[in-house]
Amino acid sequence: EIVMTQSPATLSVSPGERATLSCRASQSVSSNLAWYQQKPGQAPRLLIYGASTRATGIPARFSGSGSGTEFTLTISSLQSEDFAVYYCQQYNNWPPLTFGPGTKVDIK
């Protein structure tokens, strides 16, 4: 089973600032990585797939990069609606599909 880790667990950022979230896989997942956003009381929403392709309707301030075992989600200028928990997920080698534990982005 591929284990996904994320850092930091919590990221405190001021509105308008840049946020950089990291995700690491225990073995290579190529570019088969997705990022999801979950706001309190809501279902997760797909942000990024293929490590760097934005999903339909996702603003350009969200970008993904990386391949192999190291990945990054960058939010270029945080808006109030971006404060949420972000999960990465690999789909290269499964079952099982595996998620990271999440990074909570909160207001500084």
Add this chain to the structure above:
Amino acid sequence: EVQLVESGGGLVQPGRSLRLSCTASGFTFGDYAMSWVRQAPGKGLEWVGFIRSKAYGGTTEYAASVKGRFTISRDDSKSIAYLQMNSLKTEDTAVYYCTRSPGDDYLDYWGQGTLVTVSS
């Protein structure tokens, strides 16, 4: 507009069964794989299982934690996916999300979730 609506959640005693339904609309249901993902209270996301489209054999995959107890099926004529949960345990308590997959990959649409509470 793609919509996935889960139903069937509720309070159930340990050892009992429950069946969740996911009613889909806004897309050709039979063309897509469907997954179930759960989230225990205050915890992260856990993949439960997956069913491929008929074009890919309609085969299923399950997480080790539910294999042998949970069964996923689909009725393409009704655009519904099911999660049959047997021998429920207290650790199965979670919000269960129905999701759509373009293939053997990421989860591009999610339902709003249905809460399953396993308690005596």
